[in-house]
Amino acid sequence: MLKFVAIMLDGLNYAAWLFLVAVGLTLIYGVMRILNIAHGAFYAIGAYACASALGIYYTLGLPGALAFVAMGVVALVVGVVLGLVMERGVLRFLYGKDEVLMVLVTYALFLILEDGVKLIWGVESYFVWQPYAHFGYLEIGGLPYQVYDLAMVVLAIVLGVGLWLWLVKSRMGRMTTAVVADREISAAMGINVTRIFATTFAIGTAFAVVGGVVTAPKIAVTPGIGVEVIILAFAVVVIGGLGSIPGAALGALMAGYARALCVHLAPEYELFAIYAVMAIVLAIRPHGLFARTSGRKI
Protein backbone atom coordinates (compact mmCIF):
# COMPACT_ATOMS: atom_id res chain seq x y z
CA MET A 1 0.00 0.00 0.00
CA LEU A 2 2.75 2.39 1.01
CA LYS A 3 4.56 1.48 -2.17
CA PHE A 4 1.44 2.21 -4.23
CA VAL A 5 1.08 5.67 -2.68
CA ALA A 6 4.75 6.31 -3.26
CA ILE A 7 4.47 5.32 -6.91
CA MET A 8 1.39 7.51 -7.42
CA LEU A 9 3.01 10.57 -5.82
CA ASP A 10 6.47 10.11 -7.29
CA GLY A 11 5.02 9.56 -10.74
CA LEU A 12 2.97 12.73 -10.47
CA ASN A 13 5.90 14.72 -9.14
CA TYR A 14 8.25 13.48 -11.84
CA ALA A 15 5.62 14.10 -14.50
CA ALA A 16 5.23 17.70 -13.30
CA TRP A 17 8.96 18.23 -13.59
CA LEU A 18 9.09 16.61 -17.03
CA PHE A 19 6.20 18.77 -18.20
CA LEU A 20 7.91 21.96 -17.06
CA VAL A 21 11.11 21.16 -18.93
CA ALA A 22 9.38 19.74 -22.02
CA VAL A 23 6.53 22.16 -22.71
CA GLY A 24 8.83 25.00 -23.81
CA LEU A 25 10.52 22.65 -26.24
CA THR A 26 7.23 21.60 -27.82
CA LEU A 27 5.99 25.21 -28.01
CA ILE A 28 9.13 26.35 -29.82
CA TYR A 29 9.02 23.38 -32.20
CA GLY A 30 5.31 23.82 -32.88
CA VAL A 31 5.62 27.49 -33.83
CA MET A 32 9.11 27.79 -35.22
CA ARG A 33 9.95 24.23 -36.36
CA ILE A 34 13.17 24.36 -34.35
CA LEU A 35 14.04 21.33 -32.26
CA ASN A 36 16.01 23.23 -29.68
CA ILE A 37 18.86 21.24 -28.12
CA ALA A 38 20.02 24.39 -26.30
CA HIS A 39 16.88 23.95 -24.17
CA GLY A 40 18.93 21.77 -21.80
CA ALA A 41 21.47 24.58 -21.39
CA PHE A 42 18.64 27.04 -20.62
CA TYR A 43 17.49 24.69 -17.88
CA ALA A 44 21.02 24.53 -16.43
CA ILE A 45 21.40 28.31 -16.56
CA GLY A 46 18.08 28.63 -14.69
CA ALA A 47 19.33 26.29 -11.97
CA TYR A 48 22.64 28.16 -11.61
CA ALA A 49 20.99 31.57 -11.62
CA CYS A 50 18.60 30.40 -8.91
CA ALA A 51 21.44 28.99 -6.81
CA SER A 52 23.44 32.23 -7.07
CA ALA A 53 20.47 34.51 -6.44
CA LEU A 54 19.27 32.55 -3.43
CA GLY A 55 22.82 32.38 -2.08
CA ILE A 56 22.94 36.19 -2.05
CA TYR A 57 19.36 36.34 -0.76
CA TYR A 58 20.05 34.18 2.30
CA THR A 59 23.34 35.87 3.18
CA LEU A 60 21.39 39.15 3.33
CA GLY A 61 19.22 37.46 5.97
CA LEU A 62 15.90 38.21 4.27
CA PRO A 63 12.71 36.32 5.29
CA GLY A 64 12.54 32.70 4.03
CA ALA A 65 9.02 32.86 2.61
CA LEU A 66 9.83 35.68 0.21
CA ALA A 67 12.59 33.56 -1.35
CA PHE A 68 9.90 32.10 -3.60
CA VAL A 69 9.16 35.56 -4.98
CA ALA A 70 12.86 35.97 -5.69
CA MET A 71 12.85 32.63 -7.51
CA GLY A 72 9.94 33.77 -9.65
CA VAL A 73 11.66 37.03 -10.54
CA VAL A 74 14.91 35.23 -11.41
CA ALA A 75 13.07 32.77 -13.64
CA LEU A 76 11.20 35.48 -15.50
CA VAL A 77 14.11 37.87 -16.00
CA VAL A 78 16.70 35.24 -16.94
CA GLY A 79 14.26 33.37 -19.19
CA VAL A 80 13.09 36.35 -21.19
CA VAL A 81 16.54 37.96 -21.53
CA LEU A 82 18.22 34.68 -22.50
CA GLY A 83 15.47 33.80 -24.97
CA LEU A 84 15.56 37.18 -26.68
CA VAL A 85 19.35 37.23 -26.88
CA MET A 86 19.43 33.78 -28.51
CA GLU A 87 16.59 34.50 -30.92
CA ARG A 88 17.66 38.01 -31.95
CA GLY A 89 21.38 37.30 -31.75
CA VAL A 90 21.65 33.99 -33.60
CA LEU A 91 18.55 32.14 -34.69
CA ARG A 92 16.86 34.87 -36.73
CA PHE A 93 19.67 34.72 -39.26
CA LEU A 94 18.91 31.08 -39.92
CA TYR A 95 15.13 30.96 -40.41
CA GLY A 96 14.04 28.97 -43.42
CA LYS A 97 16.95 26.54 -43.20
CA ASP A 98 16.49 22.81 -43.06
CA GLU A 99 15.04 21.45 -39.79
CA VAL A 100 17.97 19.12 -39.27
CA LEU A 101 20.46 21.92 -39.81
CA MET A 102 18.65 23.92 -37.13
CA VAL A 103 19.07 20.98 -34.75
CA LEU A 104 22.82 21.22 -35.31
CA VAL A 105 22.79 25.00 -34.84
CA THR A 106 21.11 24.59 -31.46
CA TYR A 107 23.53 21.75 -30.69
CA ALA A 108 26.41 24.18 -31.29
CA LEU A 109 24.67 26.75 -29.07
CA PHE A 110 24.27 24.06 -26.42
CA LEU A 111 28.02 23.34 -26.45
CA ILE A 112 28.84 27.04 -26.24
CA LEU A 113 26.39 27.70 -23.38
CA GLU A 114 27.55 24.63 -21.43
CA ASP A 115 31.10 25.93 -21.35
CA GLY A 116 29.83 29.46 -20.77
CA VAL A 117 28.14 28.19 -17.62
CA LYS A 118 31.41 26.62 -16.48
CA LEU A 119 33.32 29.83 -17.14
CA ILE A 120 30.83 31.91 -15.13
CA TRP A 121 30.00 29.58 -12.25
CA GLY A 122 33.04 27.32 -12.14
CA VAL A 123 32.89 23.54 -11.84
CA GLU A 124 32.04 23.17 -8.13
CA SER A 125 28.55 22.28 -6.88
CA TYR A 126 26.01 24.72 -5.49
CA PHE A 127 23.47 23.83 -2.82
CA VAL A 128 20.37 25.85 -1.95
CA TRP A 129 18.20 23.47 0.04
CA GLN A 130 16.37 26.09 2.11
CA PRO A 131 13.28 26.52 -0.14
CA TYR A 132 12.93 22.76 -0.38
CA ALA A 133 12.84 22.38 3.42
CA HIS A 134 10.67 25.47 3.93
CA PHE A 135 7.24 23.79 3.82
CA GLY A 136 8.16 20.60 5.64
CA TYR A 137 6.28 17.34 5.22
CA LEU A 138 2.66 16.34 4.72
CA GLU A 139 1.40 12.85 5.52
CA ILE A 140 -0.46 11.24 2.61
CA GLY A 141 -1.78 7.68 3.04
CA GLY A 142 0.74 7.08 5.79
CA LEU A 143 3.64 8.38 3.70
CA PRO A 144 5.36 11.63 4.66
CA TYR A 145 5.85 13.68 1.48
CA GLN A 146 7.66 16.95 0.79
CA VAL A 147 5.14 19.76 0.32
CA TYR A 148 7.59 21.44 -2.08
CA ASP A 149 7.19 18.50 -4.47
CA LEU A 150 3.41 18.78 -4.32
CA ALA A 151 3.65 22.53 -4.91
CA MET A 152 5.65 21.77 -8.06
CA VAL A 153 2.75 19.70 -9.37
CA VAL A 154 0.41 22.65 -8.76
CA LEU A 155 2.86 25.01 -10.47
CA ALA A 156 3.08 22.74 -13.51
CA ILE A 157 -0.71 22.56 -13.79
CA VAL A 158 -1.13 26.33 -13.36
CA LEU A 159 1.56 27.19 -15.92
CA GLY A 160 0.35 24.54 -18.38
CA VAL A 161 -3.27 25.69 -18.21
CA GLY A 162 -2.14 29.31 -18.35
CA LEU A 163 -0.10 28.70 -21.51
CA TRP A 164 -2.97 26.84 -23.12
CA LEU A 165 -5.47 29.61 -22.25
CA TRP A 166 -3.05 32.21 -23.61
CA LEU A 167 -2.83 30.33 -26.90
CA VAL A 168 -6.58 29.79 -27.21
CA LYS A 169 -8.06 32.96 -25.73
CA SER A 170 -5.65 35.89 -26.09
CA ARG A 171 -5.17 37.90 -29.26
CA MET A 172 -1.43 37.25 -29.36
CA GLY A 173 -1.99 33.55 -28.71
CA ARG A 174 -4.45 33.21 -31.54
CA MET A 175 -2.11 34.99 -33.88
CA THR A 176 0.54 32.47 -32.83
CA THR A 177 -1.83 29.63 -33.71
CA ALA A 178 -2.34 31.22 -37.12
CA VAL A 179 1.42 31.36 -37.69
CA VAL A 180 1.62 27.66 -36.82
CA ALA A 181 -1.00 26.87 -39.45
CA ASP A 182 0.56 28.94 -42.22
CA ARG A 183 3.43 31.32 -41.79
CA GLU A 184 3.14 33.08 -45.14
CA ILE A 185 -0.62 33.61 -45.19
CA SER A 186 -0.58 34.99 -41.65
CA ALA A 187 2.21 37.38 -42.62
CA ALA A 188 0.12 38.47 -45.60
CA MET A 189 -2.83 39.09 -43.26
CA GLY A 190 -0.72 41.57 -41.31
CA ILE A 191 0.57 39.46 -38.47
CA ASN A 192 4.06 40.43 -37.38
CA VAL A 193 5.64 36.98 -37.65
CA THR A 194 9.03 38.19 -36.43
CA ARG A 195 7.48 39.41 -33.19
CA ILE A 196 5.54 36.17 -32.73
CA PHE A 197 8.75 34.18 -33.18
CA ALA A 198 10.67 36.29 -30.68
CA THR A 199 7.83 36.09 -28.13
CA THR A 200 7.42 32.34 -28.56
CA PHE A 201 11.10 31.70 -28.16
CA ALA A 202 11.25 33.89 -25.05
CA ILE A 203 8.27 32.07 -23.50
CA GLY A 204 9.69 28.66 -24.36
CA THR A 205 13.06 29.62 -22.89
CA ALA A 206 11.36 30.97 -19.77
CA PHE A 207 9.71 27.58 -19.25
CA ALA A 208 13.09 25.82 -19.40
CA VAL A 209 14.51 28.36 -16.95
CA VAL A 210 11.53 27.89 -14.61
CA GLY A 211 12.23 24.16 -14.73
CA GLY A 212 15.82 24.81 -13.70
CA VAL A 213 14.89 27.32 -10.99
CA VAL A 214 12.38 25.05 -9.24
CA THR A 215 14.74 22.07 -9.47
CA ALA A 216 17.80 23.87 -8.08
CA PRO A 217 16.77 23.54 -4.39
CA LYS A 218 16.28 19.78 -4.82
CA ILE A 219 19.65 18.89 -6.33
CA ALA A 220 23.33 19.71 -6.26
CA VAL A 221 23.72 22.19 -9.11
CA THR A 222 26.74 20.86 -11.05
CA PRO A 223 28.03 20.95 -14.64
CA GLY A 224 26.29 18.42 -16.85
CA ILE A 225 22.75 18.72 -15.50
CA GLY A 226 21.58 20.10 -18.84
CA VAL A 227 22.64 17.06 -20.89
CA GLU A 228 20.31 14.63 -19.14
CA VAL A 229 17.40 17.02 -19.26
CA ILE A 230 17.39 17.64 -22.97
CA ILE A 231 17.18 14.02 -23.92
CA LEU A 232 14.37 13.34 -21.42
CA ALA A 233 12.47 16.38 -22.67
CA PHE A 234 12.86 15.09 -26.25
CA ALA A 235 11.40 11.75 -25.29
CA VAL A 236 8.41 13.35 -23.56
CA VAL A 237 7.70 15.66 -26.46
CA VAL A 238 8.00 12.91 -29.05
CA ILE A 239 5.67 10.61 -27.08
CA GLY A 240 2.99 13.31 -27.03
CA GLY A 241 3.51 14.46 -30.60
CA LEU A 242 5.89 17.30 -31.49
CA GLY A 243 4.28 20.71 -31.14
CA SER A 244 1.29 19.64 -29.03
CA ILE A 245 0.89 21.05 -25.51
CA PRO A 246 -1.73 18.50 -24.32
CA GLY A 247 0.60 15.93 -25.86
CA ALA A 248 3.48 17.16 -23.71
CA ALA A 249 1.25 16.82 -20.62
CA LEU A 250 0.23 13.27 -21.49
CA GLY A 251 3.78 12.37 -22.50
CA ALA A 252 5.07 13.70 -19.18
CA LEU A 253 2.49 11.65 -17.25
CA MET A 254 3.35 8.46 -19.13
CA ALA A 255 7.08 8.96 -18.79
CA GLY A 256 6.75 10.06 -15.17
CA TYR A 257 4.78 6.98 -14.16
CA ALA A 258 6.99 4.66 -16.21
CA ARG A 259 9.95 5.94 -14.27
CA ALA A 260 8.20 5.85 -10.88
CA LEU A 261 7.13 2.23 -11.50
CA CYS A 262 10.68 1.28 -12.43
CA VAL A 263 12.26 3.09 -9.50
CA HIS A 264 10.03 1.28 -7.01
CA LEU A 265 9.65 -2.12 -8.65
CA ALA A 266 12.67 -2.69 -10.89
CA PRO A 267 15.30 -0.02 -10.19
CA GLU A 268 17.88 -1.49 -12.56
CA TYR A 269 15.73 -0.48 -15.56
CA GLU A 270 15.15 3.07 -14.43
CA LEU A 271 17.60 4.68 -16.83
CA PHE A 272 15.93 3.60 -20.01
CA ALA A 273 12.26 3.26 -18.93
CA ILE A 274 11.39 6.55 -20.61
CA TYR A 275 13.09 5.66 -23.90
CA ALA A 276 11.33 2.30 -23.88
CA VAL A 277 7.97 4.06 -23.53
CA MET A 278 8.96 6.38 -26.35
CA ALA A 279 10.00 3.52 -28.62
CA ILE A 280 6.76 1.63 -27.94
CA VAL A 281 4.55 4.68 -28.53
CA LEU A 282 6.37 5.52 -31.75
CA ALA A 283 6.11 1.94 -32.96
CA ILE A 284 2.31 2.13 -32.60
CA ARG A 285 1.68 5.79 -33.43
CA PRO A 286 4.61 6.86 -35.57
CA HIS A 287 4.09 10.59 -35.10
CA GLY A 288 3.25 10.60 -31.39
CA LEU A 289 -0.09 10.53 -29.61
CA PHE A 290 -1.33 14.03 -30.49
CA ALA A 291 0.28 14.45 -33.88
CA ARG A 292 -1.16 16.76 -36.47
CA THR A 293 -2.26 14.98 -39.61
CA SER A 294 -0.71 16.08 -42.86
CA GLY A 295 -1.77 15.49 -46.42
CA ARG A 296 0.08 13.37 -48.94
CA LYS A 297 1.90 15.45 -51.52
CA ILE A 298 2.19 14.04 -54.99
Add this chain to the structure above:
Amino acid sequence: MMKTDFRKEPLYIAVLAGLLCLAFFLPSWMRFLLQTALAGGLVSLGVVVQMRAGLVNFGQGLYYCLGGYAVGMLAVKLGITETVILLPAAVIVAVIAGGTLGLLLSRYREIFYAMLSLAVSMILYGLLVKAASLGSTDGFNVPPLSLFGWTPDRAIHGDVNYIVTVVLVVLACIATARYLMSGAGMLCEAVAENEIRLQYLGASPRRVVFISIVVAAALSGLGGGLYAMSINHVDPLMTNWTTSGGFVFVALLAGRGSTIAPVLGFFLLELVRTVALDVAPNAWQLILGLVMLAVILLLPDGLWSLISRRAKS
Protein backbone atom coordinates in the same frame (compact mmCIF):
# COMPACT_ATOMS: atom_id res chain seq x y z
CA MET B 1 18.46 19.13 -54.17
CA MET B 2 22.00 18.90 -55.46
CA LYS B 3 22.35 16.25 -58.11
CA THR B 4 25.16 13.91 -57.26
CA ASP B 5 27.57 12.42 -59.68
CA PHE B 6 29.78 9.55 -58.63
CA ARG B 7 31.72 9.07 -61.85
CA LYS B 8 34.77 10.75 -60.33
CA GLU B 9 34.53 8.60 -57.20
CA PRO B 10 37.38 6.15 -58.02
CA LEU B 11 39.67 9.16 -58.47
CA TYR B 12 38.65 10.65 -55.10
CA ILE B 13 39.14 7.32 -53.34
CA ALA B 14 42.57 6.97 -54.94
CA VAL B 15 43.40 10.46 -53.63
CA LEU B 16 42.25 9.37 -50.17
CA ALA B 17 44.40 6.23 -50.32
CA GLY B 18 47.39 8.33 -51.41
CA LEU B 19 46.86 10.83 -48.59
CA LEU B 20 46.58 8.05 -46.02
CA CYS B 21 49.83 6.48 -47.27
CA LEU B 22 51.60 9.86 -46.97
CA ALA B 23 50.11 10.23 -43.48
CA PHE B 24 52.21 7.24 -42.48
CA PHE B 25 55.01 9.76 -41.97
CA LEU B 26 53.01 12.10 -39.73
CA PRO B 27 54.01 12.57 -36.08
CA SER B 28 52.78 9.50 -34.22
CA TRP B 29 50.15 11.32 -32.08
CA MET B 30 48.58 12.80 -35.19
CA ARG B 31 48.65 9.53 -37.07
CA PHE B 32 46.95 7.86 -34.14
CA LEU B 33 44.33 10.59 -34.12
CA LEU B 34 43.84 10.02 -37.84
CA GLN B 35 43.49 6.28 -37.25
CA THR B 36 40.71 6.67 -34.65
CA ALA B 37 39.11 9.41 -36.74
CA LEU B 38 38.98 7.06 -39.75
CA ALA B 39 36.94 4.63 -37.65
CA GLY B 40 34.52 7.41 -36.74
CA GLY B 41 34.54 8.62 -40.32
CA LEU B 42 33.03 5.32 -41.44
CA VAL B 43 30.10 5.98 -39.07
CA SER B 44 29.65 9.45 -40.57
CA LEU B 45 29.71 7.82 -43.98
CA GLY B 46 26.87 5.60 -42.73
CA VAL B 47 24.92 8.70 -41.76
CA VAL B 48 25.54 10.14 -45.24
CA VAL B 49 24.24 6.96 -46.87
CA GLN B 50 20.92 7.38 -45.06
CA MET B 51 20.94 11.12 -45.63
CA ARG B 52 20.79 10.51 -49.36
CA ALA B 53 17.34 9.04 -48.73
CA GLY B 54 16.46 12.19 -46.77
CA LEU B 55 16.82 10.45 -43.41
CA VAL B 56 18.97 11.72 -40.58
CA ASN B 57 19.96 9.13 -38.02
CA PHE B 58 20.60 10.72 -34.63
CA GLY B 59 21.46 7.36 -33.10
CA GLN B 60 24.08 5.99 -35.48
CA GLY B 61 26.36 5.56 -32.46
CA LEU B 62 24.26 2.46 -31.68
CA TYR B 63 25.95 0.37 -34.38
CA TYR B 64 29.35 1.93 -33.66
CA CYS B 65 28.96 0.84 -30.04
CA LEU B 66 27.67 -2.62 -30.97
CA GLY B 67 30.65 -3.17 -33.27
CA GLY B 68 33.07 -2.01 -30.58
CA TYR B 69 31.46 -4.12 -27.86
CA ALA B 70 31.28 -7.16 -30.14
CA VAL B 71 35.06 -7.00 -30.59
CA GLY B 72 35.64 -6.27 -26.91
CA MET B 73 33.37 -8.97 -25.55
CA LEU B 74 34.59 -11.69 -27.91
CA ALA B 75 38.17 -10.81 -27.00
CA VAL B 76 37.66 -10.57 -23.25
CA LYS B 77 34.95 -13.14 -22.55
CA LEU B 78 35.83 -15.77 -25.16
CA GLY B 79 39.51 -15.00 -25.55
CA ILE B 80 39.35 -14.61 -29.33
CA THR B 81 41.94 -11.99 -30.30
CA GLU B 82 42.17 -12.58 -34.05
CA THR B 83 41.47 -9.46 -36.10
CA VAL B 84 40.38 -11.53 -39.08
CA ILE B 85 37.58 -13.04 -36.98
CA LEU B 86 36.71 -10.08 -34.78
CA LEU B 87 36.20 -7.36 -37.38
CA PRO B 88 33.81 -9.43 -39.51
CA ALA B 89 32.02 -10.34 -36.27
CA ALA B 90 31.58 -6.63 -35.51
CA VAL B 91 30.09 -6.09 -38.95
CA ILE B 92 27.80 -9.10 -38.60
CA VAL B 93 26.48 -7.99 -35.20
CA ALA B 94 25.79 -4.50 -36.56
CA VAL B 95 24.11 -5.88 -39.68
CA ILE B 96 21.85 -8.14 -37.60
CA ALA B 97 20.89 -5.18 -35.40
CA GLY B 98 20.40 -2.95 -38.43
CA GLY B 99 18.33 -5.58 -40.21
CA THR B 100 16.04 -6.04 -37.22
CA LEU B 101 15.66 -2.35 -36.46
CA GLY B 102 15.42 -1.56 -40.15
CA LEU B 103 12.14 -3.46 -40.35
CA LEU B 104 10.69 -0.95 -37.89
CA LEU B 105 12.67 2.18 -38.79
CA SER B 106 12.06 1.99 -42.52
CA ARG B 107 8.46 3.14 -41.88
CA TYR B 108 9.60 6.45 -40.42
CA ARG B 109 10.61 9.71 -42.05
CA GLU B 110 11.96 13.13 -41.16
CA ILE B 111 12.36 14.10 -37.52
CA PHE B 112 10.57 10.93 -36.34
CA TYR B 113 13.21 8.74 -37.91
CA ALA B 114 15.84 10.81 -36.13
CA MET B 115 14.05 10.62 -32.78
CA LEU B 116 13.25 6.91 -32.87
CA SER B 117 16.79 5.96 -33.80
CA LEU B 118 17.98 8.25 -31.02
CA ALA B 119 15.66 6.47 -28.55
CA VAL B 120 16.99 3.04 -29.50
CA SER B 121 20.60 4.15 -29.13
CA MET B 122 19.83 5.64 -25.72
CA ILE B 123 18.17 2.39 -24.60
CA LEU B 124 21.43 0.60 -25.36
CA TYR B 125 23.28 3.34 -23.46
CA GLY B 126 21.00 2.81 -20.44
CA LEU B 127 21.55 -0.96 -20.56
CA LEU B 128 25.33 -0.69 -20.81
CA VAL B 129 25.57 1.85 -18.00
CA LYS B 130 23.66 -0.60 -15.78
CA ALA B 131 25.74 -3.62 -16.80
CA ALA B 132 28.29 -3.87 -13.98
CA SER B 133 29.95 -6.92 -15.56
CA LEU B 134 30.81 -4.75 -18.57
CA GLY B 135 32.29 -1.98 -16.48
CA SER B 136 29.21 0.31 -16.49
CA THR B 137 30.15 3.87 -17.50
CA ASP B 138 33.88 3.07 -17.54
CA GLY B 139 33.60 0.38 -20.19
CA PHE B 140 36.44 -2.13 -20.31
CA ASN B 141 39.84 -2.68 -21.91
CA VAL B 142 40.34 -4.77 -25.02
CA PRO B 143 43.57 -6.80 -25.30
CA PRO B 144 45.92 -6.19 -28.27
CA LEU B 145 44.70 -8.15 -31.29
CA SER B 146 46.66 -10.51 -33.53
CA LEU B 147 46.66 -10.57 -37.32
CA PHE B 148 46.47 -13.98 -39.03
CA GLY B 149 47.82 -15.52 -35.82
CA TRP B 150 50.76 -13.12 -35.71
CA THR B 151 51.03 -10.77 -32.74
CA PRO B 152 53.25 -7.84 -33.72
CA ASP B 153 55.81 -6.43 -31.26
CA ARG B 154 54.77 -3.46 -29.18
CA ALA B 155 57.03 -1.20 -31.23
CA ILE B 156 55.30 -1.86 -34.55
CA HIS B 157 51.81 -2.76 -33.32
CA GLY B 158 50.64 0.81 -33.95
CA ASP B 159 51.95 0.70 -37.53
CA VAL B 160 50.20 -2.61 -38.22
CA ASN B 161 46.91 -1.30 -36.80
CA TYR B 162 47.20 1.80 -38.93
CA ILE B 163 47.76 -0.24 -42.09
CA VAL B 164 44.80 -2.51 -41.29
CA THR B 165 42.61 0.54 -40.66
CA VAL B 166 43.64 2.29 -43.87
CA VAL B 167 43.14 -0.80 -46.04
CA LEU B 168 39.69 -1.48 -44.58
CA VAL B 169 38.57 2.14 -44.74
CA VAL B 170 39.59 2.43 -48.40
CA LEU B 171 37.85 -0.87 -49.19
CA ALA B 172 34.74 0.33 -47.33
CA CYS B 173 34.74 3.55 -49.35
CA ILE B 174 34.99 1.57 -52.60
CA ALA B 175 32.18 -0.75 -51.54
CA THR B 176 30.00 2.19 -50.50
CA ALA B 177 30.64 3.97 -53.79
CA ARG B 178 29.60 0.81 -55.65
CA TYR B 179 26.44 0.61 -53.57
CA LEU B 180 25.63 4.28 -54.22
CA MET B 181 26.02 3.72 -57.96
CA SER B 182 23.83 0.62 -57.90
CA GLY B 183 20.06 0.69 -58.43
CA ALA B 184 19.21 0.54 -54.75
CA GLY B 185 21.66 3.35 -54.06
CA MET B 186 20.42 5.60 -56.86
CA LEU B 187 16.82 5.17 -55.73
CA CYS B 188 17.69 6.74 -52.35
CA GLU B 189 17.62 10.15 -53.95
CA ALA B 190 14.22 9.39 -55.42
CA VAL B 191 12.93 8.51 -51.93
CA ALA B 192 14.14 11.88 -50.71
CA GLU B 193 12.59 13.68 -53.67
CA ASN B 194 9.15 12.12 -53.82
CA GLU B 195 8.18 8.80 -52.38
CA ILE B 196 4.70 8.59 -53.80
CA ARG B 197 5.90 9.05 -57.36
CA LEU B 198 8.48 6.38 -56.70
CA GLN B 199 5.72 4.01 -55.61
CA TYR B 200 3.76 4.75 -58.77
CA LEU B 201 6.84 3.77 -60.73
CA GLY B 202 6.78 0.38 -59.05
CA ALA B 203 9.65 0.65 -56.58
CA SER B 204 9.33 0.13 -52.85
CA PRO B 205 10.63 3.07 -50.80
CA ARG B 206 10.65 0.92 -47.67
CA ARG B 207 12.99 -1.56 -49.30
CA VAL B 208 15.31 1.16 -50.52
CA VAL B 209 15.40 2.68 -47.04
CA PHE B 210 15.87 -0.72 -45.43
CA ILE B 211 18.92 -1.45 -47.57
CA SER B 212 20.45 1.93 -46.79
CA ILE B 213 19.93 1.29 -43.05
CA VAL B 214 21.70 -2.06 -43.30
CA VAL B 215 24.59 -0.65 -45.35
CA ALA B 216 25.00 2.17 -42.84
CA ALA B 217 24.89 -0.32 -39.95
CA ALA B 218 27.63 -2.43 -41.57
CA LEU B 219 29.87 0.62 -42.06
CA SER B 220 29.31 1.79 -38.49
CA GLY B 221 29.87 -1.68 -37.04
CA LEU B 222 33.19 -1.87 -38.87
CA GLY B 223 34.02 1.61 -37.57
CA GLY B 224 33.27 0.52 -34.02
CA GLY B 225 35.40 -2.60 -34.41
CA LEU B 226 38.33 -0.60 -35.77
CA TYR B 227 37.96 1.89 -32.92
CA ALA B 228 38.08 -0.89 -30.31
CA MET B 229 41.12 -2.36 -32.05
CA SER B 230 42.91 1.02 -32.17
CA ILE B 231 42.41 2.38 -28.67
CA ASN B 232 42.00 -1.00 -26.92
CA HIS B 233 39.04 0.27 -24.94
CA VAL B 234 35.25 0.51 -25.34
CA ASP B 235 32.72 2.43 -23.24
CA PRO B 236 29.00 3.29 -23.37
CA LEU B 237 29.71 6.85 -24.54
CA MET B 238 30.06 5.33 -28.03
CA THR B 239 26.26 5.13 -28.17
CA ASN B 240 25.51 8.38 -26.33
CA TRP B 241 23.60 11.05 -28.25
CA THR B 242 26.51 13.50 -28.05
CA THR B 243 28.67 11.04 -30.02
CA SER B 244 25.93 10.53 -32.60
CA GLY B 245 25.55 14.31 -32.82
CA GLY B 246 29.18 14.55 -33.92
CA PHE B 247 28.60 11.98 -36.68
CA VAL B 248 25.57 13.88 -37.95
CA PHE B 249 27.46 17.17 -37.84
CA VAL B 250 30.26 15.79 -39.98
CA ALA B 251 27.82 14.10 -42.34
CA LEU B 252 25.89 17.32 -42.92
CA LEU B 253 28.99 19.40 -43.43
CA ALA B 254 30.71 16.84 -45.62
CA GLY B 255 27.65 16.82 -47.82
CA ARG B 256 26.41 14.04 -50.03
CA GLY B 257 28.92 14.57 -52.79
CA SER B 258 31.52 11.90 -52.12
CA THR B 259 32.27 8.93 -49.89
CA ILE B 260 35.66 10.32 -48.87
CA ALA B 261 34.26 13.67 -47.66
CA PRO B 262 32.78 12.36 -44.36
CA VAL B 263 35.91 10.31 -43.67
CA LEU B 264 38.18 13.35 -44.05
CA GLY B 265 35.59 15.60 -42.36
CA PHE B 266 35.58 13.50 -39.24
CA PHE B 267 39.35 13.83 -39.03
CA LEU B 268 39.02 17.63 -39.21
CA LEU B 269 36.42 17.56 -36.41
CA GLU B 270 38.69 15.43 -34.23
CA LEU B 271 41.61 17.73 -35.01
CA VAL B 272 39.61 20.80 -33.96
CA ARG B 273 38.50 18.97 -30.83
CA THR B 274 42.06 17.95 -29.92
CA VAL B 275 43.54 21.38 -30.55
CA ALA B 276 40.71 23.08 -28.63
CA LEU B 277 41.18 20.70 -25.72
CA ASP B 278 44.91 21.50 -25.75
CA VAL B 279 44.48 25.27 -25.98
CA ALA B 280 41.59 25.63 -23.52
CA PRO B 281 40.83 22.55 -21.43
CA ASN B 282 37.87 24.27 -19.77
CA ALA B 283 36.39 25.83 -22.86
CA TRP B 284 36.99 23.34 -25.66
CA GLN B 285 33.27 22.77 -26.16
CA LEU B 286 32.85 26.51 -26.57
CA ILE B 287 35.49 26.57 -29.32
CA LEU B 288 33.99 23.50 -30.99
CA GLY B 289 30.52 25.07 -30.86
CA LEU B 290 31.79 28.33 -32.37
CA VAL B 291 33.56 26.46 -35.18
CA MET B 292 30.38 24.49 -35.87
CA LEU B 293 28.27 27.67 -35.99
CA ALA B 294 30.81 29.38 -38.22
CA VAL B 295 30.92 26.47 -40.68
CA ILE B 296 27.12 26.24 -40.81
CA LEU B 297 26.78 29.98 -41.41
CA LEU B 298 29.64 30.39 -43.88
CA LEU B 299 29.56 27.08 -45.79
CA PRO B 300 25.89 26.09 -45.91
CA ASP B 301 26.51 23.44 -48.60
CA GLY B 302 29.24 21.70 -46.66
CA LEU B 303 32.99 21.60 -46.99
CA TRP B 304 32.82 19.45 -50.11
CA SER B 305 31.19 22.39 -51.93
CA LEU B 306 34.60 24.06 -51.90
CA ILE B 307 35.95 21.24 -54.04
CA SER B 308 32.95 20.58 -56.27
CA ARG B 309 32.48 24.31 -56.92
CA ARG B 310 36.05 24.60 -58.10
CA ALA B 311 35.63 21.54 -60.29
CA LYS B 312 32.64 23.15 -62.00
CA SER B 313 34.18 26.56 -62.69
